[in-house]
Amino acid sequence: MSDLLQTDRQHIWHPYTQHATEQAPVVITHARGASLVSDDGQEILDLISSWWTCVHGHAHPELNAALTKQAGLMEHVMFGGFTHAPAIRLAEGLSAILPGNLSRVFYSDNGSTAVEVAIKLAYQYWRNRGEEKRTSFLAFEGAYHGDTLGAMSLGHSCGFFNLFEGLMCEVRALPFAATFEGDEAVEEVEAEALSAIDGILAEHGQKTAALIVEPLMQGAIGMRLCRPAFLKAVVERAHAAGLLVIFDEVATGFGRTGKMFALDHIGFEPDLVCLSKGLTSGYMPLAATVAREDIFQEFLGEDFEKALPHGHTFTANPLACAVALRSLELFGEEKTLERVAHITGRHEMALTALKDHKRVSRPRRLGTLLAFDLAGSGDGYKSDESLQLRDWYLAHGLNIRPLGPSVYLMPPYCISESELDRAYDGLLDGLSALDG
Template identity: 45%
Template sequence: MSSPVWHPFTQHGLGEPIPLVTHAEGAILHTADGRRVIDAISSWWVTTHGHRHPRIMAAIAEQAGQLDQIIFAGWTHEPAETLANGLIEMMPAPLSRVFFSDSGSTSVEVALKMALGYWANRGEPRHRILTLEHSYHGDTIGAMSVGARGVFNRQYAPLLFDVGLIPFPAPDREQVALDALEAACRERPAALIVEPLILGAGGMLIYPAATLAEMRRICSNHSVLFIADEVMTGWGRTGTLLACEEAGVVPDILCLSKGLTGGSVPLAVTLATEAIYDAHYSTDRSRMFFHSSSYTANPIACAAANANLAIWREEPVLSRIAALAERQALHLAALADHRGVRNARQLGTITAVEVGSGEGDYLSELGPRLLRHFGANNILLRPLGNTIYVMPPYCIDETDLATIYREIMNAIESRDHGCAN
């Protein structure tokens, strides 16, 4: 009998093998059949310092011996209080309020509800949300609504609300996007939500920091709330703690997850300014912020996040990130010279290339062939259609990093995978 597990983003009808992972350490996964697999995408962008980081694992074990779970509506606990204070110290002012949730998608749902609640409670209801073309913000209903319409959500279109779509600021078309945003903001929308500097699931599409800064300026000029979804980019992926730092931008609302716990356990936060909190602050119970989940601010997850913050405060994390980015740049440069590679690009510890002919899409037949090649060679890479990207844990050593790029080169050169010209 086959496993009863229904895996995400997996077409079980294809009968593709699903490895059983038994344990992990650093940048390496170990499988039940004895394979050593290099985690080249940080297990879907979550693992920052490496799997089973000792400080984070110790914090989880200690907290599990004290308090496992407690309702967070009207109650609190020390790990959450410590984490909230630590985040406020680390994140830019005027972000001063921390709302806990469970995942990147739910942190986006919280952000959207905060934005709508802000305007409603001010007696100035605004309902429209603006978003960038090709965006991806998660798989819950609100998050899908502000993401690109297509294969990810076509079947669920009746559930999705309408949004204002701003063209992606592609090279030499940045002003087109900015002009469209300026026009849309004149219609007094509630908020703009963006993935700062790089669109992840949309194909690792990079745009300039200056464009991000100008988008923020336009929103501020029109009193449109600016939501930064840093679920992927936060915690150093782009070279700084937040991608917004590189543009000198501070959002009104900030979404964080994935690397918040070093990738060890699920947790998310949505940070907001005092003005957004104040719009919900009242003696009128009908104006409270109506959102929660059963596991909001789980103490064990908060303890893991506190250990992650301590690592950032006490260890040279940014230096490690810079060194990794420098090593990746050398490998990417060698890869970029190959005739089968297009649009080689890098942002911090994220690199990406297009392979094969044509633009391709998420359902490109090239993607599964590449996936099989990497799996057969003990590397965890999940191409986005014909886009191959690398986003490893910061602890990866040079031998394993070189192996990743060598196998990308081998995949491109293999005619069996349809990549060579």
């Protein structure tokens, strides 16, 4: 083991890691385009975009330049009582690509804090309006919205946080009508879910502050997809019952689903949108909770009472905002969504080839996501076979980390044709090796 790894073993506490059993991590020295390079020179295709962040590719020269330029001007300034061009221009840019009145941007540092801010905004919004009974939340069964306390509460039904139930706020889970290619039961499942949702809204709607959704794609639970029409029916029902609707686009934003935002598939204007991950193309920790202007107006008043008592030291960090702004510009300059459409088409062909494999069940895809469940494997999140598969892929230069039995690809958009071929071939070879 290298000196560096010895020191890692001595001093680092990695996320979601059982240090007593987990093998040593891979030391990455640099990254370019769709690839990571390890300290022993192995090139690893980053097929899950480093936890879904890296949209334009690693070490993009334009993003590097934007970061360097901003570092030469100002690395940070407190955001209370001060402001700066990168934050202002980015807020303007986000407002321009989000629908309708979604035009007030509150910055924070990561997906969880973006959600935490949305929860507090929704809760306080009703208090500011004198509707103090609206205190609880609705979320989909199996949802994941982050690891901080409020975000965990929203995702309590995903089962990752059972240990922390005692710390959570009140959240009810709505049935999620997951579907996949060739799913013949989808209409029946959706109708049942909608009828259950009608019941929950009738009983609890008056006491609920907001519904939060991962639009179209539940990520962490295992890339579960629903149809746009189902989601639209749910969020319209929530609005009709008077709830605020929060779209957590932390994973789906910035082209992942084939459009800039998942909300663009369904023609619905939520009250709040949470963004992070692809916002800086994975360069810097930054998040935004974007509110409709009429929500913001409810926080105005003669004294501080109505204002949002929330902020972080690194709110609107200029380096992060500058790189996010440049990343937004690249979507136009490099016609990124055309590239996304191309990957979508390649995924479609690859799925046709994959779906008859005996180890593939519930094949599905959306934008740059291609996913399936491992047939004949346990459902557990850390099933032996999915760990085996993860290790096989890594040993063969592919960063593919199944989420429980769900195997998926979500590459950076700069991935080349030959790299995509390598990804699809490797995906299949790994499945064959399981039964080897």
